[in-house]
Amino acid sequence: MSGAPKPHLILxxxxxxxxxxxxRELLARMGIVPDAIVPADIDxxxxxxxxxxxxxxxxxxxxxxxVAPKHKDAFILSADTVVGVGRRILPKAENVNTAKYCLDLLxxxxxxxxxxxxxxxxxxxxxxxxxxxxxxMKRLSNIEIALYLDSGEWDGKAGxxxxxxxxxxxxxxxxxSYSNVVGLPVYETRNMLIGAKYING
Numbered sequence: 001m002s003g004a005p006k007p008h009l010i011l012x013x014x015x016x017x018x019x020x021x022x023x024r025e026l027l028a029r030m031g032i033v034p035d036a037i038v039p040a041d042i043d044x045x046x047x048x049x050x051x052x053x054x055x056x057x058x059x060x061x062x063x064x065x066x067v068a069p070k071h072k073d074a075f076i077l078s079a080d081t082v083v084g085v086g087r088r089i090l091p092k093a094e095n096v097n098t099a100k101y102c103l104d105l106l107x108x109x110x111x112x113x114x115x116x117x118x119x120x121x122x123x124x125x126x127x128x129x130x131x132x133x134x135x136x137m138k139r140l141s142n143i144e145i146a147l148y149l150d151s152g153e154w155d156g157k158a159g160x161x162x163x164x165x166x167x168x169x170x171x172x173x174x175x176x177s178y179s180n181v182v183g184l185p186v187y188e189t190r191n192m193l194i195g196a197k198y199i200n201g
Contacts, residue, residue, distance in 0.1 A: 011122070011197065011198065012073055012074050012075055012122045012198075013035035013036065013071075013073075013074045013075070014032065014034045014035050014074065014075045014077060014198065015034060015035065015036050015037075015038050015067060015071050015074045015075065015076050015077070016034035016036070016037050016038070016077050016078075017038055017039065017040045017063045017064055017066070017067040017076055017077065017078035018037070018039060018040075018063065018077075018078060018079055018080075019037060019039040020079075020183055020184075022162075022164070022182050022183040022184070023079060023183050023184045024037070026179055026182060026183065026184040026186050026189075027184070027189075029186060030186055030189075030190050030199075032193070032199070034077070035074070036071075036074075038067050038070070038071065040062065040063035040064075040066040040067050040078065041066065042059070042062045042063060042066050044059055044080075044092075046089045050089070051084070051087045051089070052082045052083070052084030052087070052088075052089050052112065052114050053082075053084070053114050053130050053132070055082055055089055055114075056080050056081065056082040056114040056115060056116035056130055057116040057128060057129075057130045058116070059080035059082075059116060060078050060079055060080045060115075060116030060117055060118040060128060060130075061078075061116070061118050061126075061128055063078035063079075063080065063118070064076045064077070064078035064118040064119070064120050064126070064128075065118075065120070068120045068124075072122065073122050074122060075119065075120070075121055075122065075193075075196065075198050076118075076119070076120040077117075077118070077119050077189070077193075078117070078118045078119075079115055079116060079117045079118075079183065079184050079189075080115065080116050081113060081114070081115045081158045081180075081181075081183050081184075082113070082114045082115075082116075082158060083102075083106075083111060083112070083113050083114075083158045083159025084111060084112045084113075084114060085105060085106065085109060085111045085112075090102050090105065090106075090111075090158065090159040090160065091158075091160075092156060092157065092158050092159075093154045093155065093156065093157055093159075093160040094155075094156065096149055096154075098160065099149055099154035099155075099157075099160040099161075100145065100149060100160075101160070102154075102159050102160025102161070103140060103145050103148065103149075103154075103160050103161065104145070106137045106159065106160070106161070107137060107138075107139050107140040107145075108137065108138065108139035108140070109136070109137060110134065110135070110136045110173075111134075111135055111136075111137070111159070112132055112133065112134050112135070113132070113133045113135065113158075113159070113180060113181045114130050114131070114132050115130065115131050115180045115183065115184065115185055116128065116129075116130050117129055117130075117131070117184070117185070117188065117189055117192065119192045119193065119196055121196050121198075125196070127192055127195065127196065129188060129192075131176070131177055131180045131185040131188050132176060132180075133174065133175065133176035133177050133178070133180045133181050134173075134174070134175040134176055135163075135171055135173060135174045135175075135181065136171070136172050136173040136174075137170050137171060137172065138170050138171075138172045140170060144170070147166075148161070148166055148167060148170075151165075151166055153165040153166055153167065162182070163178070163181045163182060164182050
């Protein structure tokens, strides 16, 4: 039968251990729709002295490992995105005060975004990595900050902003994966899924 090849090998279902709609959208760009969304319930607070890169990896591992025992015949994909300024881990903005704190800190400064990814296969093999993107945000005026806070786009975003929205105009320089900043580095994630034989290369 003719037609375009399907990306999936359909060996087992794929469980996304994340409730992030942005990660679902990024997977969709690769032609992948998870069979189920099962958000992990883990403590995401940074440990004492923990720095951004290992924090992102620990949370990605923790999410996958928490979900995997309940879905032993599935591929488990998890990710966690962390914004770091130096050794400091910026919080996810759950309220306007936290969002303002993040924007004030990032204004005019370079920062890094780390996304930890973990994939556990049905036979228990575990693959993980951290992808890093370097960015610089322009110096923000009080009016720019106020308008962005009024937009509500900061809600639930690591570091208090989403590059795919209005805050994209604040980024004066980016080095590395754009999709990593959105929440899932598509190139690296696709390669992991190919290596695990979930999809064709």
